[in-house]
Amino acid sequence: MLNRRRKLRLVTDRMFLRAPQHADFRGWTALRQASADFLKPWEPTWSADHLTRKAFTNRVYWAQRSIVGGTAVPLFLFRREGEVLLGAITLDNIRRGPAQSGTLGYWIGEPFARQGYMGEAIEAMVHHGFNELDLSRIEAACLPENAASRGVLEKSGFKYEGVAQSYLQINGRWRNHVLYSNLRRDRRGKTDVG
Secondary structure: OOOOOOHHHEEEEOEEEEOOOOHHHHHHHHHHOHHHOOOOOOOOOOOOOOOOHHHHHHHHHHHHHHHHHOOEEEEEEEEEHHEEEEEEEEEEEEEOOOOOEEEEEEEOOOOOOOOOOOHHHHHHHHHHHHHHHOOOEEEEOOOOOOHHHHHHHHHOOEEEEEEEEEEEEEEEEEEEEEEEEOOOOOOOOOOOOO
């Protein structure tokens, strides 16, 4: 089992993924602010203090507690060249016992979208979830019209499972989501459903 006391760091061809740190505040705020119009159609409505230092500090402490407690793995994505913040990925809602599953969520800054970074991050997180956390199932959901998110999930081995009605409040409205899953020992074939 993962030694949660050591610093968690996942490495891909072009990136490293690690937990947020207090020193990331300016880079995170700048990227979120610059990408606001790009992100808001796909995310829950940002709170009034979303970009404040206090909210970011709470985010850092939540990430630390979640990793140590084994309930979530929230990581920032950094390009190895120049250590540029690209976005974030979280394996959340980790359930143990007979479920052995978790839920994947992610975002990428607009300047870095559609360059393959998120596919690398998903591959690293899924590998970590299956091999280090001993999960059996990783789930993900996105809006039906989010072709980029659906595409990266499908390219990453996730398979369509169905639609969840009023799954999340996105940009102020309850929205249906398409559901995907990746199974550690998946024997399902490719499907064109959905």
